[in-house]
Amino acid sequence: MQNVSxxxxxxxxxxxxxxxxxxxxxxxxxxxxLAGLSLILGGIIGMVSGSFTVGLISTVILxxxxxxxxxxxxxxxxxxxxxxxxxxxxxxxxxxxxKEITPDEPGQVKVEGEIWRARASKTLAKGELVxxxxxxxxxxxxxx
Numbered sequence: 124m125q126n127v128s129x130x131x132x133x134x135x136x137x138x139x140x141x142x143x144x145x146x147x148x149x150x151x152x153x154x155x156x157l158a159g160l161s162l163i164l165g166g167i168i169g170m171v172s173g174s175f176t177v178g179l180i181s182t183v184i185l186x187x188x189x190x191x192x193x194x195x196x197x198x199x200x201x202x203x204x205x206x207x208x209x210x211x212x213x214x215x216x217x218x219x220x221x222k223e224i225t226p227d228e229p230g231q232v233k234v235e236g237e238i239w240r241a242r243a244s245k246t247l248a249k250g251e252l253v254x255x256x257x258x259x260x261x262x263x264x265x266x267x
Contacts, residue, residue, distance in 0.1 A: 130169035130178045137162030153197055161185035213239075213255050218265060220251045232265055239263045 140159030147155070161182050169178015213234045221238060224230030224247040232241040234255060241263045247253060253265040 129175035130166040133162050133166030133169065133175075133178055133182060137164075137166065154194070157189050157193070157197075158186055161189060213263070214258065216255050218253050218255055218263070220247045220249050220253060220265075223247065223249050224265070229262060232263060234263070241265045 137159040140155045140162060144153070144155035144159065164185055165178045165180075165182025167178075168181040169175050172178070216234055218232035218234040218239070218241070220230060220241070221233050222231035224232075224241055224243045226244055226246065229240050229242045230247070231238050232253060232255075233239075240261055241253075243253070243265050245266075247265070247267070251267070253267055255263050256266050257264040
């Protein structure tokens with residue numbers, strides 16, 4: 124009977140690991156979820172076999188299989204490439220003035236095919252090439 128209750132401990136630890144994974148919002152990349160699943164399966168195998176030792180060995184084998192075979196595969200599938208947003212991507216880019224800009228009145232510039240509201244510390248004529256210095260909201264600060 125002691126073997127059976129010890130297998131319940133494996134199952135309980137597995138459930139705790141899965142719940143923690145859910146609370147963390149998959150921040151661990153499914154590691155806790157899959158370790159928890161291994162613990163639960165090991166506990167079930169131990170209950171079916173009637174041996175805690177068999178359940179514990181099964182758990183260890185499943186976790187090692189995940190670590191050495193499945194982890195890299197899952198990490199590659201979960202890998203998300205980040206791209207700069209429009210705002211981050213236009214910093215330092217060259218732009219063309221499409222509507223005159225004065226120190227008192229914003230104008231417009233075209234950056235990579237998009238028209239943006241722009242300000243500058245000096246007057247910039249239509250057709251002049253400028254560089255994006257900073258972004259504030261939807262307004263670019265440009266200069267030569």
